[in-house]
Amino acid sequence: MSLDSKTPSGPMALRWSKHKQDSKLINPKNKRKYTVIVVGSGLAGASAAATLSELGYQVKCFCFQDSPRRAHSIAAQGGINAAKNYQNDGDSVHRLFYDTVKGGDFRARESNVHRLAEESVNIIDQCAAQGVPFAREYGGGLANRSFGGAQVSRTFYARGQTGQQLLLGAYSSLNKEIARGGVKMYSRTEMLDVVVVDGHAKGIITRDLVTGAIESHAGDTVLLCTGGYGNVFYLSTNAMGCNVTATWRAHRKGAYFANPCYTQIHPTCIPVSGDYQSKLTLMSESLRNDGRIWVPKKKEDCGKPATQIAEEDRDYFLERKYPSFGNLAPRDISSRAAKEACDAGLGVGPGGRGVYLDFAEAIGQFGQKTIAERYGNLFEMYEKITGESGYKQPMRIYPAVHYTMGGLWVDYNLMSSLPGLHVLGEANFSDHGANRLGASALMQGLADGYFVIPTTIAPYLVTQKPGAVTTSHPEFQKALEDARARTNRLLNVKGKRSVDSFHRELGLLVWDKCGMARDKAGLNEALKRIPELREEFWSNVVVPGSGSAANPELEKAGRVADFMEFGELLCLDAREREESCGGHFRTEHQYPDGEAKRDDENYCYAAAWEYTGDLSKPTLNKEQLTFEEVHLQVRSYK
Amino acid sequence: MSLLNLQLKVWRQNQGQPGHFQEIQARGIPDHASFLEMMDIVNERLIKDGSDPVAFDHDCREGICGMCSMTINGIPHGPEKATTTCQLHMRKFRDGDTIWIEPFRARAFPVIKDLIVDRGAFDRIQQAGGYVTVRTGAAPDANSILVGKEVADAAMDAAACIGCGACVAACKNASAMLFVSAKAGQLNSLPQGQPEKDRRTLGMVRQMDKEGFGNCTNQYECEAACPKEISVRWITKMNRDYAIASAKEAFVGTTERTEGGE
Numbered sequence: 001m002s003l004d005s006k007t008p009s010g011p012m013a014l015r016w017s018k019h020k021q022d023s024k025l026i027n028p029k030n031k032r033k034y035t036v037i038v039v040g041s042g043l044a045g046a047s048a049a050a051t052l053s054e055l056g057y058q059v060k061c062f063c064f065q066d067s068p069r070r071a072h073s074i075a076a077q078g079g080i081n082a083a084k085n086y087q088n089d090g091d092s093v094h095r096l097f098y099d100t101v102k103g104g105d106f107r108a109r110e111s112n113v114h115r116l117a118e119e120s121v122n123i124i125d126q127c128a129a130q131g132v133p134f135a136r137e138y139g140g141g142l143a144n145r146s147f148g149g150a151q152v153s154r155t156f157y158a159r160g161q162t163g164q165q166l167l168l169g170a171y172s173s174l175n176k177e178i179a180r181g182g183v184k185m186y187s188r189t190e191m192l193d194v195v196v197v198d199g200h201a202k203g204i205i206t207r208d209l210v211t212g213a214i215e216s217h218a219g220d221t222v223l224l225c226t227g228g229y230g231n232v233f234y235l236s237t238n239a240m241g242c243n244v245t246a247t248w249r250a251h252r253k254g255a256y257f258a259n260p261c262y263t264q265i266h267p268t269c270i271p272v273s274g275d276y277q278s279k280l281t282l283m284s285e286s287l288r289n290d291g292r293i294w295v296p297k298k299k300e301d302c303g304k305p306a307t308q309i310a311e312e313d314r315d316y317f318l319e320r321k322y323p324s325f326g327n328l329a330p331r332d333i334s335s336r337a338a339k340e341a342c343d344a345g346l347g348v349g350p351g352g353r354g355v356y357l358d359f360a361e362a363i364g365q366f367g368q369k370t371i372a373e374r375y376g377n378l379f380e381m382y383e384k385i386t387g388e389s390g391y392k393q394p395m396r397i398y399p400a401v402h403y404t405m406g407g408l409w410v411d412y413n414l415m416s417s418l419p420g421l422h423v424l425g426e427a428n429f430s431d432h433g434a435n436r437l438g439a440s441a442l443m444q445g446l447a448d449g450y451f452v453i454p455t456t457i458a459p460y461l462v463t464q465k466p467g468a469v470t471t472s473h474p475e476f477q478k479a480l481e482d483a484r485a486r487t488n489r490l491l492n493v494k495g496k497r498s499v500d501s502f503h504r505e506l507g508l509l510v511w512d513k514c515g516m517a518r519d520k521a522g523l524n525e526a527l528k529r530i531p532e533l534r535e536e537f538w539s540n541v542v543v544p545g546s547g548s549a550a551n552p553e554l555e556k557a558g559r560v561a562d563f564m565e566f567g568e569l570l571c572l573d574a575r576e577r578e579e580s581c582g583g584h585f586r587t588e589h590q591y592p593d594g595e596a597k598r599d600d601e602n603y604c605y606a607a608a609w610e611y612t613g614d615l616s617k618p619t620l621n622k623e624q625l626t627f628e629e630v631h632l633q634v635r636s637y638k
Numbered sequence: 639m640s641l642l643n644l645q646l647k648v649w650r651q652n653q654g655q656p657g658h659f660q661e662i663q664a665r666g667i668p669d670h671a672s673f674l675e676m677m678d679i680v681n682e683r684l685i686k687d688g689s690d691p692v693a694f695d696h697d698c699r700e701g702i703c704g705m706c707s708m709t710i711n712g713i714p715h716g717p718e719k720a721t722t723t724c725q726l727h728m729r730k731f732r733d734g735d736t737i738w739i740e741p742f743r744a745r746a747f748p749v750i751k752d753l754i755v756d757r758g759a760f761d762r763i764q765q766a767g768g769y770v771t772v773r774t775g776a777a778p779d780a781n782s783i784l785v786g787k788e789v790a791d792a793a794m795d796a797a798a799c800i801g802c803g804a805c806v807a808a809c810k811n812a813s814a815m816l817f818v819s820a821k822a823g824q825l826n827s828l829p830q831g832q833p834e835k836d837r838r839t840l841g842m843v844r845q846m847d848k849e850g851f852g853n854c855t856n857q858y859e860c861e862a863a864c865p866k867e868i869s870v871r872w873i874t875k876m877n878r879d880y881a882i883a884s885a886k887e888a889f890v891g892t893t894e895r896t897e898g899g900e
Contacts, residue, residue: 051774066695067761069801070703086781122775129777131770131830133794140784158794164702165797172769179765187758210653210750239698273670274639276679279699350639350670384721387670387729450774498685500678544685549652550751552693553685 003256003608003623006411007111012629013094016115019412020455024462031056033466036457037204037219039191039246041068041174043167043442044425045225047449050173053182055454060217061174061183062206064190064241064555069171072227072239073445076163077284079147079155080442082120087144091152093117099150100440101630104405104433105582105598107259107606110629111412112430119447124156126450130169134158147439155439160284160377166442170449190555192483193249194222194421195476201250201421202469203476205483209555212548214483216471220464221420221457224250225449228404228426230263232563232570233515234507237269237282237402243559244566247408247427255408255416256608256621258429260566261574262405264436264583265516267334269400270385271354275504280400281385283378285438288327290362290371291395293318293334295346295355302348306356306394317341317355321594332435332516332585333594335399339516342398349396356394363391399516403441405432405583406573409608409623413456414448417608420460424448429606434582487547490557495540499553502537503560506530506567514571519587523575527568531616534564565615572609576620579603600632642667642728645736646680648692651749659738662692669729673716674699674706676728694753699724701865704800707807708753709740714804714863722802722865742807746814746850757803759849760817767841768821770830783829796824798866808863811852816860818846819876820868826879836883843880 008015008022026034034057038049041063049061063071083096097117101108128134128142135143135157147155158165177183188209195203195216203218226246230236251257268287269280294316296302301309317337319326329337338355341347348354363371368391372379379390386396407429414422414430425445432440470476513526537560545551580589580596581603589597605622612619644664651657662684667676674696681691697705706723710716716726731737739753747755785793797820805816822842825831831838854873861870 047774054773065697065703065705066757067801069761070697070705072698072703075698075700075702084780122777124780125777126772126774128780128783129770129772129830131793131825131828133790133797133824133828134780135794136785136787136790138787140786141781158797161702161798164800165794168797172764173772173774175761175765176769176771185761187761210756237700239703241697274668276668276671276675278672278675278678281700384725385672385727387727454774498682500682542685544688544690550693550754553691 003409003417003621004411005109005623006413007109008412012110012114015111016118023455023459026458026461028056030466032058034058034461035060035219035467037217037222038062038225039204039223040071040225040227040427041171042071042073042225042227042425043170043445044427044449045071045223046167046170046174047446048223048225048424048453049183050170050177051450051454052457053177053180059177059183060186060219062186062189062191062204064188064209066188068174068185068187069168071167072242073167073442074164075239076442077160077282079145079157079162079439080123080166081147081154081437081439082124082156082443083117083154084121084124086142087153089152091154095152096120096154098630100431100437101433101627103435103437105435105596106433106600106604106627106630106632107262107581107625108431108433109606109625110627115452116431116444116447119451120443122451123443123446127166127169130172132158132165132169150437163442166446170446191246191249192558193479194253194418195479196253196418197469197473197475200419201253203471205479207483207487210550212546212551214480214487216476216480218469218471218476220461220466221422223422223424223453224408224427225424226427228407229260229566230401230404232507232567233401233511234503235272235277235280235400235511237266237280237400240279243562245559245562247423248562248566250408250416250418250421252611254418254611255421255423256610257406257569258409258606258608259406259434259573260570260609261514261577261584262434262582263401264403264405265332265335265399266402267331267338267399268357268397270382271349271396271398273350273386281381282400282402283382283397285331287357287375287378290374291327291357291359292316292361293327293338293355293357295341295348299345302346302352306348306358315341315346332583332596335516336585336594338397338399354396354398357397358394359390360394401515403436405429405434405436409606413459414453415456415460420464422453422457424453434584487554487558490541490543490554490561491547493538493541493543495542497540497542499541499543499556499560502533502541503556503563506533506560506564509533510567510570514574517585517587518574520575523571526571527575527616530564530568530571537561537564568615569609569618572618573607576607577603598634604632640669642669642731642733642735644731647736647738648752649740650692650752653750657749667728669727671728672699672724673708673710673726673728674724692753693751696724701725702800704802707742707755707802707804709742709807711738714742714807715802715865720865720867722800742803744803744806744812744851746812747803747806759814759851760801760803762849763814763818763842763845764821766845767834767838768825770825771834785828789827793824793827796820796827796868796872799868800866802865804863804865805860806851808859809852810857810859811855813854813860814846814849814851815854815873815876816864816868816870818842819872822879823872823875826875835879836886839876839879839883840887843876
């Protein structure tokens with residue numbers, strides 16, 4: 001299939017308006033005849049479900065959590081960008097667009113990014129009207145802060161819980177529509193598969209996580225709003241339940257998976273303390289404003305208490321390697337430098353995977369009180385998790401995966417290569433390119449749900465006769481049987497290794513070979529090992545209990561089985577892309593100073609992988625990316 | 639790092655059947671592990687022995703999603719102040735301790751399995767009015783609605799609620815007043831929430847009663863157990879808002895939603 005992005009033509013700033021004018025509309029009386037299936041209830045899913053219901057569509061919304069309010073959008077801390085220019089500091093839609101394209105290292109689709117920047121202002125209006133308690137100035141207007149190195153102050157926030165508040169806002173709109181009868185909500189219900197009828201996505205197969213019942217739901221279109229795949233690494237800052245199942249199952253049914261190798265690493269997370277560790281916790285990067293990062297110069301010092309290591313025996317490696325940026329070097333550079341130090345055997349803390357973040361000098365200079373005022377909540381969180389006080393000894397930090405830019409390929413209408421299947425938010429690939437800027441994830445989820453899909457869904461739906469396909473269609477029966485068979489297969493392996501032990505092994509492998517820094521030899525090793533591990537999984541996993549009741553182990557098993565397949569595509573994509581860009585760093589492709597070396601001549605495309613039936617041999621389709629407004633340039637920090 | 643040997647008394651129950659405590663030995667637990675990681679280790683061993691692992695709710699494991707819900711030694715989320723179960727670490731326990739682990743108990747929170755309860759009542763309460771009716775796209779410019787900083791900060795204090803249900807589990811009456819008052823209070827404090835204030839308050843309180851939550855008798859166990867330290871002052875505000883709304887309803891007439899115009 002050819003990749004038609006359906007991007008409108010004409011001047012960049014007018015494309016979205018023109019597209020809205022050109023898009024077909026559906027008469028209000030006819031809208032209610034259409035059923036829209038929304039999978040996921042985070043920012044993208046909840047906002048889409050609520051808005052489509054307001055427009056008159058019949059919506060069915062699904063989430064695996066016990067309530068739509070618990071989707072992982074809730075954990076986002078920092079804020080949401082919008083080109084409001086309330087600060088009068090020169091911000092504009094164009095500047096937000098420009099920053100996002102450049103920040104994405106020129107691997108995003110320009111037209112989509114411009115639309116995102118345009119809609120950013122409407123999001124803030126919408127959320128404020130819902131009663132989201134944004135931070136305010138004394139005069140009652142909205143407050144802003146700067147974020148992620150932007151030169152303007154365009155980030156709106158609600159203390160350190162912006163994601164929570166935006167999600168609760170979307171959830172309140174969703175509740176309004178549930179009460180009105182426009183949305184039927186299915187909580188504790190997990191999607192197991194997409195049902196394809198005559199080449200179109202026409203429904204889903206689900207498992208009721210309370211009763212175990214496997215059921216089918218038909219609709220006129222399906223929206224996947226199911227987040228990212230960071231948990232393929234086992235340890236990440238994602239919630240435990242985050243998974244790739246919905247997008248991966250859709251991929252197997254014909255939706256192309258684009259740029260899976262674009263994964264983002266956050267440098268200031270609390271390190272792993274032991275092999276029982278289940279997740280990693282992120283601390284705000286602002287800590288690097290006052291903390292100095294170092295490791296011991298000598299391996300024999302690594303086990304000593306930090307305070308007993310003499311000043312001349314410490315290597316402040318960021319200050320040494322990047323004298324102009326020092327401890328504020330960009331995320332990817334800082335992360336890789338920490339990895340190199342630990343690879344060299346100089347890491348500190350349990351397992352030797354950690355570097356010090358030292359506040360002693362800042363405390364000496366400004367006093368503990370000032371440091372507590374700036375970062376008190378972070379020091380508290382650190383102490384709660386590690387039992388150590390960052391005031392008395394240096395904190396230990398290590399990078400961790402926290403966002404994935406890749407996802408299902410979508411056109412300008414957010415429709416995947418599988419007709420009828422739309423993909424929103426982190427689950428799609430479109431807006432962040434190879435690297436996402438801070439405070440942009442919330443913006444994209446809500447732009448897609450509140451403002452993009454309500455317009456772009458109609459051009460597809462008008463081509464469909466509403467309600468034409470029901471669950472009595474043979475394809476639904478077949479998909480139901482497949483899902484039941486797969487569930488039974490998982491229960492009947494009756495091997496010796498737990499699901500978690502497989503997930504942990506897979507995670508360690510992809511983190512080691514396809515994490516912060518990648519090279520061909522390592523990726524080849526991973527590509528050899530993953531299929532072996534997958535085979536062992538299917539012959540030696542143990543899933544206790546039955547399929548006909550609540551069974552958390554069975555839920556995990558299904559998700560890990562899909563990660564086992566997806567992990568291979570992740571490594572294949574990373575091997576194929578012989579350049580470094582954004583979150584993808586190939587050690588073979590770097591400048592002498594360690595900066596990422598992009599290859600625009602050969603790799604200025606989105607890699608959209610097509611499932612062929614053979615997991616090791618997917619077909620690569622390319623969408624060439626053109627940059628008409630923001631000219632290709634080296635992303636430099638000098 | 640040291641290792642702890644613990645004796646767990648864990649509530650086991652299948653849906654619709656009576657439950658019981660099961661004694662489980664948890665040996666060699668690293669004191670750096672979180673409480674839920676301790677449960678992971680225990681489950682891993684149960685699976686290895688061919689036994690049924692303990693089912694419990696959890697997701698973000700960073701204290702914000704509100705999914706984890708264990709009553710530990712009689713206290714929802716355990717002994718540490720302002721801390722969810724997932725953020726509680728084993729170094730807060732001592733070698734040889736016996737730990738009692740139960741679900742969040744309330745008639746309105748039926749047990750699904752072991753430590754997992756159904757908190758759907760909270761969703762239904764919010765569907766009964768916990769929103770501002772605003773269509774997507776119909777909002778005025780955000781700065782056209784001015785909200786004083788003190789008001790916004792107070793609304794944020796209420797909005798910090800993670801909807802976990804610890805307040806209900808802590809209350810001897812299984813009252814949901816702290817939760818409902820925080821949710822209603824956030825919107826009732828803000829200018830955006832004024833037009834629907836009465837209808838919201840009546841709707842949410844009545845749904846709360848319908849769900850089978852008990853009454854508030856001012857013991858404030860809820861505030862003590864709340865991992866986000868929501869203040870009981872919100873209950874006072876809700877009582878006031880409810881009195882006004884009921885009086886208006888009695889004298890002026892119904893505030894029930896009427897469909898008109900469309």
